[in-house]
Amino acid sequence: MSNDLLIQCCPNGCTGELYQTSIVVAEGPLGRCPSCGQLVSSCSKEFHELSSQDWNIEQGTWPLENDMKRLIKRRSRDLRILSKYLSTDKISLLDVGCSNGAFVSIANSLGIQAEGIDPSEKAVQNGRERGLKIHCGYLQEAGFHDNAFDAITLYEVIEHVHESKPLLQECYRILKPNGILLIGTGNTDSWTMRIMKNRWGFFNMKVHGGHINFFSPKSLSVLASRSGFSVKEIRTSSVTFYEKGEVPYFLYRTAKILSEILNMPSKIFNKGDQMEVYLMANKTTV
Numbered sequence: 001m002s003n004d005l006l007i008q009c010c011p012n013g014c015t016g017e018l019y020q021t022s023i024v025v026a027e028g029p030l031g032r033c034p035s036c037g038q039l040v041s042s043c044s045k046e047f048h049e050l051s052s053q054d055w056n057i058e059q060g061t062w063p064l065e066n067d068m069k070r071l072i073k074r075r076s077r078d079l080r081i082l083s084k085y086l087s088t089d090k091i092s093l094l095d096v097g098c099s100n101g102a103f104v105s106i107a108n109s110l111g112i113q114a115e116g117i118d119p120s121e122k123a124v125q126n127g128r129e130r131g132l133k134i135h136c137g138y139l140q141e142a143g144f145h146d147n148a149f150d151a152i153t154l155y156e157v158i159e160h161v162h163e164s165k166p167l168l169q170e171c172y173r174i175l176k177p178n179g180i181l182l183i184g185t186g187n188t189d190s191w192t193m194r195i196m197k198n199r200w201g202f203f204n205m206k207v208h209g210g211h212i213n214f215f216s217p218k219s220l221s222v223l224a225s226r227s228g229f230s231v232k233e234i235r236t237s238s239v240t241f242y243e244k245g246e247v248p249y250f251l252y253r254t255a256k257i258l259s260e261i262l263n264m265p266s267k268i269f270n271k272g273d274q275m276e277v278y279l280m281a282n283k284t285t286v
């Protein structure tokens with residue numbers, strides 16, 4: 001493979017050579033690991049760097065009012081699941097890639113001692129002005145203490161990162177023994193991916209500002225076990241046939257109704273396109 005490529009080998013630590021798939025997106029064909037099935041972008045280092053700059057904005061990812069209500073509902077459910085694996089009621093939590101801190105704020109309101117970290121200075125500044133505890137920078141450079149947190153969340157982060165194993169290893173180091181890492185990302189083993197292939201919005205670098213690393217329940221489990229974690233729970237949801245504006249409205253609406261019918265079975269068979277994985281740090285008590 002070309003030396004210009006950002007990702008030259010499987011980010012999950014497999015040794016086999018990546019091969020080109022027939023899924024061709026704007027940056028070129030996606031590569032696949034023959035061992036764990038991981039899909040990766042064939043974008044250049046330069047292209048990825050440029051697209052990552054899109055996130056350094058003051059408005060961050062703080063949702064509008066109606067979307068915030070939906071987010072509170074989803075994240076409250078995630079926190080209920082996460083807390084059942086922890087033996088403490090006083091949960092300390094770090095949200096990695098928090099932008100201006102919408103989830104940090106939600107977690108605080110639910111009695112969790114939450115803080116966040118993000119490299120986008122403008123978004124971080126905005127979050128601090130909202131009274132939230134947010135560090136500016138990349139996790140691996142922040143120097144948190146060993147065993148500092150009960151829980152860490154990585155929402156829509158891991159698909160942006162090409163060195164996913166060092167990221168998880170750092171999460172492992174700063175989690176307490178039996179602490180929980182929650183990863184939220186897209187699912188390449190979803191029905192949506194089967195239906196839409198290269199049209200799946202999750203593959204679109206332009207829309208998502210730098211998605212390059214694409215997981216399935218299987219490949220994420222491989223990465224987790226190689227980074228010191230055991231998988232406690234995997235949940236998926238949502239089926240998508242078309243993006244809005246891609247087809248005539250009537251067809252979009254009909255497909256949307258069908259996708260709502262398929263949402264429940266997609267959860268049962270782990271074929272939804274949104275995935276949350278709950279991982280436990282296997283450490284002995286110090």
Ligand SMILES: [Zn+2]
Nearest residue numbers: 010014033036
């Ligand atoms: Zn692999």
